[in-house]
Amino acid sequence: MAKILKMPVEIVDRSPATTAPQDVLREDAATFEVLRQMREDILCCVLKPDQRLRFGELRQRYDTSVGTLREALSHLVSEGLARTEAGRGFSVAPISLADFLDLSELRVYLETRTLADAIRNGTDAWEAEIVSSYFLLSKLGKPTPDDPVSLKREWGKRHKRFHDALVATCTSPWSLHFRSELFDQARRYHWLTMIHARSRRRNEHLELRDAVLARDVDLACSLIERHIRNTVEQAGSEVPGLTLHAANARSSRRTKG
Amino acid sequence: MAKILKMPVEIVDRSPATTAPQDVLREDAATFEVLRQMREDILCCVLKPDQRLRFGELRQRYDTSVGTLREALSHLVSEGLARTEAGRGFSVAPISLADFLDLSELRVYLETRTLADAIRNGTDAWEAEIVSSYFLLSKLGKPTPDDPVSLKREWGKRHKRFHDALVATCTSPWSLHFRSELFDQARRYHWLTMIHARSRRRNEHLELRDAVLARDVDLACSLIERHIRNTVEQAGSEVPGLTLHAANARSSRRTKG
DNA sequence: ACTTTCGAAACTTTCGAAAACCTGTTTACA
DNA sequence: TGTAAACAGGTTTTCGAAAGTTTCGAAAGT
Known part of the structure; x- marks a missing residue:
């Protein structure tokens, strides 16, 4: 019916502040869900430090395609939670x-x-x-x-x-x-x-x-x-x-x- | 061809230090080259702030596939040089x-x-x-x-x-x-x-x-x-x-x- | 004149398979 | 016996197309 004009009230209003980097891709979308899960798994050491991340296993574990995994892993590398080397795929970032x-x-x-x-x-x-x-x-x-x-x-x-x-x-x-x-x-x-x-x-x-x-x-x-x-x-x-x-x-x- | 044993001399030896995040994906690989170019184009405002990044144009400009572009863009988002919104693709990060x-x-x-x-x-x-x-x-x-x-x-x-x-x-x-x-x-x-x-x-x-x-x-x-x-x-x-x-x-x- | 509805075009997102690659093992040769 | 090339298996990387959304404009309705 009629469009609702009332704005949602935010607890903390950050929007009018300056432009900033983006902590999150997009709220829905499969890629984001996979990213969220993988991050949680690394943070909670389900995926252990230095563990190699093979696409075969990952595809099974998160039930998704290689491309989607690649994008999520790509993000994790930027965040410092994973690493990658030319032609050798990805692995969980080490700790020390x-x-x-x-x-x-x-x-x-x-x-x-x-x-x-x-x-x-x-x-x-x-x-x-x-x-x-x-x-x-x-x-x-x-x-x-x-x-x-x-x-x-x-x-x-x-x-x-x-x-x-x-x-x-x-x-x-x-x-x-x-x-x-x-x-x-x-x-x-x-x-x-x-x-x-x-x-x-x-x-x-x-x-x-x-x-x-x-x-x-x-x-x-x-x-x-x-x-x-x-x-x-x-x-x-x-x-x-x-x-x-x-x-x-x-x-x-x-x-x- | 015999394997060359001589190591390249690094000016500053950072490798034995502590574990750290990775600034760069991999030195060769198509994805890296595309990422490098796009980053340079954003930094030099060839791709202007807030400009929408459509896959059609990008595919032509960098002569690569959608998947590769997506991975590169994904990195740029993490670096704060691009943004993305659910289902609406990517755009260059604004400036102010x-x-x-x-x-x-x-x-x-x-x-x-x-x-x-x-x-x-x-x-x-x-x-x-x-x-x-x-x-x-x-x-x-x-x-x-x-x-x-x-x-x-x-x-x-x-x-x-x-x-x-x-x-x-x-x-x-x-x-x-x-x-x-x-x-x-x-x-x-x-x-x-x-x-x-x-x-x-x-x-x-x-x-x-x-x-x-x-x-x-x-x-x-x-x-x-x-x-x-x-x-x-x-x-x-x-x-x-x-x-x-x-x-x-x-x-x-x-x-x- | 303004709003709403509907449909087509444009675009994004996801996927699976082909091609390229690395690694470890076997085989050929000195 | 030692070295090096060739092979095989498993992985990564790249790509193009199918599936799913959003956007835009025209037509119908108020």
Whole structure:
């Protein structure tokens, strides 16, 4: 019948901001679904670091064609979750403590930068989403190695949602874009930590939430910095195989100059 | 033919460092060549901001199949040089002064961070490449709007090579990766500046080179910061269409071959 | 005069198969 | 016995066409 004129209300209005890169292809479309699944599988180490990704197996696993897979893999390479070499196809990106250290250092900067800006531009809707996403996160409690995989997955989702909520009102699209990419990278290491680490930590998310809601920029930034550094330390000391350097690519041929 | 055992000598040996994202797919392969060409065409505004990228025209222009184009476009979307929407195909990413400001702010951080680290880890080979690439850059002199396109292109190449050389010994793969992406983004605006701006600037590259070779971290960092900020200012004041918000989608059918 | 409906053209998306490629093994030859 | 070329199997890469959407314009209706 008549066209509906009422606009959908967005919780956080990012649209009038500046032009930015695109984190997502398109919401429907088969390619996007395959990409989403593969990314999740790599993040949760169902597809293990350095594992070779043969089209035969992938075609079966995701029930799709080679072309579609190629496009999804192409994206994953850009995101740093997969690699490819001339004529030898694709493989899952390796992991190492050195890599985790490196990306975490940059994360400290990007998370603090985006968080500080987000706090300065915070709105009621932003606060509401923080409260809400923290509630959902705290309801689960950080999984231990004995918890089922489904719980770990759900926790991972809610953890991401909470951290995304914190920086949602940041006005720098590029900062948000890179922050998001690095956060996903870190998720691979978080997963390994959930699987292996048994030590307990303070409720850093609660402290973070309160500092942010109190609009205390300095405190919030130093809290998130510690949050990131603690995670690295925990992974480094409690995840076997990461303590050394792990991720030995046996296919390295021309690595010396 | 016997296999050649002599290895190519790399100027800067980055391979043994930590694992990192991949800036390039594969060195040969048709897809890579198409990607390289399209990226160059977007960077040099042969494919204009917001221009729609139809497969029919692209297939003709780059003489390749739809699948290959799709893979290349997919990469460009990840790099933020193209966009895509469900069922409506691809288009060149828009530009705006707001975008240039945003990405330049982040560039200031990444360039100073990588440069400082590179200086601390500088080697003889690194210095040599800086001297060499500066020489090539200075031999050309910054093009004015009246210079031919080929000269502008060559200058763009040498400019990139010089700036890459400066940070080549940085030990953080992730920082280098993001720095490189942002540098390419900035190249689109540099191109517009070359086409329109007539004002002259000091020889900032020479000052930069000398500060870096003198291993003066603070001076070098403040110089590159000014270098970036000056470029933004020049673009903002001298590039028509960017002073407002630009990105006019003039629906031209085909830019001739 | 304006809106809606319908249909055809243009375009995008997906797929499977042919061609090219790499790898490891066998075979020929010194 | 050692080296190198030839072969075979499995994979990757590329392509063109079928299937599925969107867009545009004309005709019908209000």
